[in-house]
Amino acid sequence: MKNIMQKAGNIANIMKNFSNKDKLAILCFLWNEEKNVSELLSCSTISQSQISQYLWKMKLEWIVESEKKWKEVFYKISDNKILEIIDSLKIIFTK
Secondary structure, X not given: OHHHHHHHHHHHHXXXXXXXXHHHHHHHHOOOOOEXXXXXXXXXXXXXXXXXXXXXXXXXOOOEEEEEEOOEEEEEEOOHHHHXXXXXXXXXXXX
């Protein structure tokens, strides 16, 4: 019973990122490749400060990870389970 409650909590933490349209859009943009904040900004209508804030929160939650390359920080999805969820959503909503 305790294990189920713990797993439910972990899943709820992941799913809250999918319930926010801006966070979901960021995750979709990161689905197949890593991007920096400038690249995310160019493919969305989200402000730079909001993108940075969302990425920071998702990094704390182990949803995304970052890697500094030269002077830029690139973000990518850190967990294959999240990629699978996005794959499933694309299948469901592109029918």
